[in-house]
Amino acid sequence: MAKHHVETTINGEPVEYLCETSQTLLDVLRDELGLTGSKEGCASGDCGACSVTIDGRLVCSCLVMGVEASGHKIETIEGMADGENLHPLQQKFLEQAALQCGICTPGVLVAAKSLLERNPDPTETEVRYWLAGNLCRCTGYDKIIRTVMDVAAEMRSS
């Protein structure tokens, strides 16, 4: 079957690609566009390592088909820093060692950014709730939670 022609916006830039019906958005990002920041942990929507936003909504890109991106605005980890300037979440994750192997990190960062855009003053319980779709096997979560809380406070005061 012929491939689908898709026009979309990724990290603010217009993008065109051809994809198979069977390809997920994650397949397209990683294999067709070379955006390997979104990770394939489970490919079944359980781990959240492939988290991106579509028109601001947080989704697992392994559960979205490539053709569905047509006409929407996709944000991935590659669009989070402003050039050389890291987003405060990225910066603080680094400083506070809230990451280890780094596979879950892009998804966690995308999800945390999405949380703080909606709720700049989350409680710890709200942070846990919002990030519950992102699994991490290395860090034990404790530092991630504290780092997101710290960044929220910092961003509110600045």
Add this chain to the structure above:
Amino acid sequence: MAGGSTTTVGHSYPRMEGRAKVTGRAEYIYNMRLPSMLHAKVHRSPISHGRILSIDTSEASAMPGVHHVITGEDVKKVLPEPYYGPAFHDQPILALDKVRHFGEPVAVVLATDPHIAETAAQRIVVDYEELPAVFDEVEALTSDVIVHEELKPAGTFADLKHLAGKRDTNIALDYHLQHGDADKAFADAEHVFEHTFRTQQTMHTPFEPMVALADVRNDHATVYSSTQGPSFVRFELARLLGWPESNVRIKTAHLGGGFGAKVYVKVEALAMALSLIAHRPVRVALTMEEQFYTITKHPSTFRIQSAVDKDGKVIGRKCEVWWNGGAYADIGPRVTQKSGFTAAGPYDIDNVAIDSYALYTNRPPAGALRGFGIPQLVWAYESHTDIIARELGIDPIAFRKQNILRNGRPQAVGTIVKDGEFEAVLDGVAERMNWNRPFDKGSGTKLRGRGVGLGFKASISPTTSSAIVSVNADGSCIVYCSTVDMGQGSDTAMAQIASEVLDIPIEKIRVVNPDTDVTPYDMSTLGSRSTFHMGHAVRLAAGDARDKLHAMAEEVGMPEGSNAPLPELFIRKFGMRAGAIVGSANYIPEFSPPNYDTGQSTNATPFWMIGATGAEVEVDTETGQLTILRLVNVCDIGTPINPIVVETQISGAAVMQLGFTLTENMVIENGQLTNPSLADYKIPGFFDMPDTMENGYIDAVQENGPFGAKGAGESGTFGVSPAIANAIDDAVGVRISEMPITAEAVFRALREKQGKPLEEN
């Protein structure tokens, strides 16, 4: 040491590759693609034990886009002895004649499109004669079901040689330790206790699943692999090919987790064989599901007995441990022995007898998983120790302190303990938990309790690490070592050590990703050995380079203490910015092999890792539901190289073990694994975290360690499971002796205690 006389070591640094990781630009093998590469998808056995009668590949081969369909017989044509394994050469690259566990690789489809390969793999038809299977480690001891017709030790381990050619047994290693006279101690005892504890089969679930890309040409093979042990993979592939190791190159990048899953050979031999057959590069990338069929953590059964005198002193302990190694031995026999000798716990017991057995069964293979058998042992001996304390009416911490192992005393293996701060670690937990203050035990249907667990581990020994440190003419530096950074922060630690020795700022130091053509030998990145072993090798190599720089300074007439910058020194010597000063070193710690009959050794380990956990729990007596209110983890890690990264290591280790304790369980029904996905196999998430958690380490110095450091990657796992079981007992007076500790298990135990037991499922 830390922070005092040192300028880099002992200070917290963000990980060197951290910026690449938070921007999504870090290199992983999973991201790699090679020109004209084929994708491999594996057809796996649906049964646990059986003879392969026929394999029909015709329908799969006929699918458009399929390049090859390959079976074990095809592999045998290019590799006449296609069996691998670190302890036994027992694992075929693809099944030959028989399958021995569900999920075993039987055939492979190669295609340019992975989706086509996957569909075609499902169209392979295999006819089996199903055989009876054995799944339980204790049954495997006497079962008529024999997993391997003949044992084939690899020849690398002296204590396995006597098993060569042995038939009609599932025992892949029997290990025995005799310390003092255990029988006499039991005859003399005032009290005797006996309990049996069990653990379940679990999986590492690294989030970058195992992956290897092989590119085999004429007489040279390159394999890109997400492996923790590039040197071993090179050794094993070269052996399979009959080539010199220089003709086999293994390259890694950052690993997306390992936890022991990626040590020794996993998918590399298969990728190599497929590329050899297809004459093209081949990518073998497992799914999360497939990882469950590849390597797991040993289920275990542990019968433990203690002899206690009238004063509450433990005078004798007998331990029998059965390790369920699954269908292929992997490194299981080493788990049996290396963990085996600490089975009596961190106590000063004069009379100890240990029997530890590695068993073959028809489960997926079991190998190394964060702790290398230790968490299974601590679960048993710290539950048992707690029961004794409670039955004797002694405070559990006081009872432990009365019996605890101290520096200067022999551990059961016969080695005198040095730099093992058992008591300080236990005290560290007790203080953080305010153990001596009153504790709110709850009321009504919500009852609270608290408990502790203390465990320890010897380092795998003797093992070698090699390193090269090269100082560039501009005063920057490159460290070449085969330690794999899988998230533990080893690159940063090695850079800190080189920085400290050479007095070069860490920003000017680069640590090269392991590549066996470039980075020298290392035994493997496992068992919390890297900081100590590779840390020493890098320290010595940097020292070698520093000495050469000093000699060069003298030669060009720049006296010691002239403080001339390094670039100037190179210009003076070479007339321009040119040249390199290269230091190198091998490091192997001292070691005395254990006596085969008694297991005794005067120097069994270069250092001891110690970890303790305290837990406060709340049990809902109406449902058995368990809430972890507080988890306190304290370790003796010597003096940390990078404190902030070590804290995350302890936290991660503890939460991983929390999953193994409460929820994770590979459920096998009718010979099938029912839950090989993260949806059904429940690892901890943000919502499974304890309400509060504290992670720390005591002030300590490992005298023979690099800058006072020792391994820290596993210690946080040790005490978690028994601390929770002991806290449950404290809360509601029931004892759970089998993991995982589910709400159902607690509820059943509560009903049992009330004399109203629930029926079995």
